[in-house]
Amino acid sequence: MSSFSVKNVNQIFGSGTAEVHVLHDVNFEAEPGTLSLIMGPSGSGKSTFLTIAGGLLTPTSGTVEVNGVAYNERSKKKRDALRLDSIGFVLQAYHLLPYLTVADQFKLVDKVKPNGNLSKEELDDVLDTLGIKNLLNKYPGELSGGQQQRVAIARALYPNPAIILADEPTAALDSSRVAVVGDLLKDLAIKHNKAVVVVTHDARLIDSADHLYEMKDGYLTKKEVVKA
Amino acid sequence: MFLALKEIKKEKIRSGLIVSMIVLIGYLIFILTSLALGLARQNTDAINSWGVDRITLNSSANVDMRQSFLTEKEAGKITKNEALIGETSVVANAKGHKQTSAVFIGLKSNQFVYKNIKLESGRNVKKAHELVVDTSFKLEGYKLGSKFKLNDDKTKYTIVGFTEDAKMNVAPVVYGQLQTWRDLRGITVGPITSAVVSKNAKYKNTEKGAKTYNKQTVIEKLPGYQAQTTTFIIMIAFLMVISLIIIAVLLYILTMQKLPNYAVLRAQGIPSKVLVMATVSQSVLLVVSGLIIATLLTTATAFIIPASIPMAFDIPVLSAVGGGLLAMAMIGGLIPIKSVLSVDPVSVIGG
Numbered sequence: 001m002s003s004f005s006v007k008n009v010n011q012i013f014g015s016g017t018a019e020v021h022v023l024h025d026v027n028f029e030a031e032p033g034t035l036s037l038i039m040g041p042s043g044s045g046k047s048t049f050l051t052i053a054g055g056l057l058t059p060t061s062g063t064v065e066v067n068g069v070a071y072n073e074r075s076k077k078k079r080d081a082l083r084l085d086s087i088g089f090v091l092q093a094y095h096l097l098p099y100l101t102v103a104d105q106f107k108l109v110d111k112v113k114p115n116g117n118l119s120k121e122e123l124d125d126v127l128d129t130l131g132i133k134n135l136l137n138k139y140p141g142e143l144s145g146g147q148q149q150r151v152a153i154a155r156a157l158y159p160n161p162a163i164i165l166a167d168e169p170t171a172a173l174d175s176s177r178v179a180v181v182g183d184l185l186k187d188l189a190i191k192h193n194k195a196v197v198v199v200t201h202d203a204r205l206i207d208s209a210d211h212l213y214e215m216k217d218g219y220l221t222k223k224e225v226v227k228a
Numbered sequence: 229m230f231l232a233l234k235e236i237k238k239e240k241i242r243s244g245l246i247v248s249m250i251v252l253i254g255y256l257i258f259i260l261t262s263l264a265l266g267l268a269r270q271n272t273d274a275i276n277s278w279g280v281d282r283i284t285l286n287s288s289a290n291v292d293m294r295q296s297f298l299t300e301k302e303a304g305k306i307t308k309n310e311a312l313i314g315e316t317s318v319v320a321n322a323k324g325h326k327q328t329s330a331v332f333i334g335l336k337s338n339q340f341v342y343k344n345i346k347l348e349s350g351r352n353v354k355k356a357h358e359l360v361v362d363t364s365f366k367l368e369g370y371k372l373g374s375k376f377k378l379n380d381d382k383t384k385y386t387i388v389g390f391t392e393d394a395k396m397n398v399a400p401v402v403y404g405q406l407q408t409w410r411d412l413r414g415i416t417v418g419p420i421t422s423a424v425v426s427k428n429a430k431y432k433n434t435e436k437g438a439k440t441y442n443k444q445t446v447i448e449k450l451p452g453y454q455a456q457t458t459t460f461i462i463m464i465a466f467l468m469v470i471s472l473i474i475i476a477v478l479l480y481i482l483t484m485q486k487l488p489n490y491a492v493l494r495a496q497g498i499p500s501k502v503l504v505m506a507t508v509s510q511s512v513l514l515v516v517s518g519l520i521i522a523t524l525l526t527t528a529t530a531f532i533i534p535a536s537i538p539m540a541f542d543i544p545v546l547s548a549v550g551g552g553l554l555a556m557a558m559i560g561g562l563i564p565i566k567s568v569l570s571v572d573p574v575s576v577i578g579g
Contacts, residue, residue: 056495056574077499084497091576095492097231099238111230112498139238156496 004030004053004163004195009062011048011218022048023059026220028213030163030195035186035208038199040215046199047167049215053197054087054165055079067162084113088156088194090166096140096148096155103136105155118160126154130184146177153181157188164188166198170205182208231506232513243514246478250518251525253471254553257464258526259539261549264460266538267398271453274333274396275443278341280311280425284433284440291441291449297419302438309428311339312421314409318402322376325368330361331396332378334409340427345403350389353404360389362400367536378402378412397450398538464549468556475560479511483564487571495573503568511561512554519550 011023022045030036040046051057053064055071063070066086071079083089096105109117118126127133130150140148149169156164166185170178186208189196198205206212212223236243269276284304289296293315303312314334319327335342337353345352348363350372361370365387370376375384385404394401406421413419424433433440448454490503523546530541 051574054495080494080497080499082497083495087497089492089495091492091495095489095576097486097489097493099235100231104234108230108493108498112502159497 003032003067004197005065006049006053007063007065009049009052009059009064011045011052011057012060022218023052023220024218026062026218028053028220030197030211032162032193032195033189034210035189035196035198036211036213037205037209038197038213038215038220039201039203039206041201044215045218046215049220050165050167050197050199054089055083084109084159085116086162088159088161088164090149090153090156090164090169092168092171096151098140101137101139102132102143102151105151106158109155109158113159116160118158122160123154123158126157129187130154146174149181150184153184157192157194162195164194164196166196166200168200168202169198170200170202175204178202178204179207181205229505229509229513231502232509235506235510236513242482246475246514247518247521249474249478250471250515250553250557251521253467253474254519254522254550255525257467257471257549257553258522258546259529260460260464260467261546262526262530262539262541264457264464265540265542265545267460268453268457269393269540270395270398270538271450271456272396272447273393274331274401275447277344277346277391277393278311278313278425279344279427280341280443281429282426282431282440283443283446284424284426284431284438285422285446287437287439291446292451293422293446296422297415298421298424298438299418300420302433302435303421303424304433304435304438306339306424307428308340309431310424310426311341312336312406313341313423313425314406314413315396315422316409316412317399318378318412320365320376320378320402322370322374325370325376328365328368329399330402331399332402332404332409332412333396334404334406334421336406341425345391345394348390348392350387352389354388356405356408357383357385358388358404359385360391360403361387362394362402363390363392364395364400364536366390381412383411397453468552471553472556472560475511475515475557476563479507479561480564480567482510483507483567487567488576490568490571491573491576494571495576500569500571503571504565507564507568508558508561511557515554515557519553523550 006026006028009023009026013020013022026049038046038049052059055064058072063072066082074082100108106123124133130153132147132150132154135143135147143151170181182205185196185198188194206225209225212225214221214223285291285293285296286298286302294317306312316332318330318332320330321327342352345360347360353360370387372387374387377384431440493503494500533539
């Protein structure tokens with residue numbers, strides 16, 4: 001059963017002569033345990049797709065369903081709760097709170113959502129996989145860009161969401177780290193049975209993908225995954 | 229609270245600077261309030277110590293006890309709830325002492341005001357040339373048994389008692405007999421008193437030439453009292469507004485710097501109320517810390533301030549002022565809330 005689906009989504013900004021049709025009848029599904037890659041040039045509608053997929057923007061038409069429930073049927077407060085429970089965002093601008101240590105970034109989630117988060121053992125496992133277990137008492141300012149990105153990934157995973165939406169997760173990383181993050185996202189999908197959706201320009205991530213989509217001028221097309 | 233405490237702990241210098249600003253503002257407001265209270269009390273301590281509600285003066289005296297003279301007929305009926313008071317300005321002269329300007333209050337020993345005078349030491353006046361004086365005379369070197377003259381009168385008066393907080397119009401009070409007041413004013417016939425005071429809240433003198441006022445009306449007509457009080461109130465009010473602006477600006481800058489972080493948290497589903505509470509808690513914590521330090525500084529000042537400086541540290545009034553500052557901080561802390569509530573999580577999606 002699909003845990004996440006986007007059905008017939010259209011997004012139009014502006015009206016009259018200023019009208020811009022950003023997404024055209026977009027359909028998309030993500031299964032647990034798979035990594036889907038959405039690629040496309042700048043301005044193709046990838047970010048708008050991610051914004052709608054994450055429930056931050058209501059589409060002009062169409063629906064986004066998480067575990068069979070459409071976003072449109074939920075209040076703003078319930079959409080917040082759904083994002084916290086079911087969607088882990090890994091953002092290009094990861095902006096970890098500078099005054100929280102790595103450990104406190106997780107405590108903040110505990111304060112807002114006391115139940116259903118990863119257990120201590122599960123978190124240790126994630127931190128170990130990401131290679132940041134020894135950074136728990138560090139502040140973001142004391143970490144490199146790559147370390148901060150990995151903390152942001154762990155932070156996104158901590159509420160144990162069913163879906164991971166990643167926006168250009170390799171943008172701040174050098175080539176050697178891209179493969180590591182690709183493998184990590186793939187590992188997350190398989191090991192933790194998550195539906196991982198990655199929006200990126202970075203073709204080097206194709207090797208890790210199960211499904212590949214291309215976004216062009218607001219149209220989303222499924223492509224065959226051709227690994228290098 | 230979690231976010232606020234963590235931020236304050238991490239950003240010690242930044243938080244310390246904000247707290248020190250609040251300490252300075254709070255300390256300044258506390259000291260100004262204490263000065264205002266001290267000066268106000270130096271105008272009114274004596275009147276307040278008498279335990280009176282209503283005061284009858286000559287209707288032509290412009291509500292000024294020193295300018296009022298009442299004849300026996302104008303004074304009207306005197307019951308056990310009323311007392312006669314003769315007031316005049318005097319200068320105390322004694323060899324080896326500086327001249328001291330004072331207010332002479334003449335009383336009758338069988339009336340309630342005389343009985344209400346609380347002695348710090350010595351005894352009450354029993355004879356014509358005896359006086360009970362404010363304890364500030366001690367600072368001038370006077371003791372029980374010391375003698376001095378009043379104005380250019382040749383009579384020597386003896387201090388038989390000291391009383392605390394006996395000030396009127398920022399001058400120490402000298403209590404004596406009502407007859408002594410007549411002597412000092414050179415009155416042989418006619419007026420018997422400056423005022424009739426009553427502890428009966430419904431008392432009213434209807435005699436022609438006399439008019440009865442509330443105690444507060446008489447206090448507010450004391451020369452300079454209202455101008456001085458209003459000046460202090462305006463200064464304190466302006467400082468409150470300045471504190472509001474400073475706190476609002478500082479918190480606004482701090483909050484603006486955090487908006488990108490807040491946008492990410494919002495995208496991740498952290499409710500707005502958590503971020504709003506963090507901002508409000510931060511302002512409360514910083515202001516309460518600042519006010520506690522300002523209170524400690526004010527307490528230390530109260531211990532070391534010379535007795536000659538008219539400052540009064542009234543805990544209920546200072547608590548109210550502290551509460552006012554906290555309220556200002558809350559309002560200041562609410563100004564950046566609009567930005568927190570309107571933070572757009574969409575802004576962090578995409579490059």
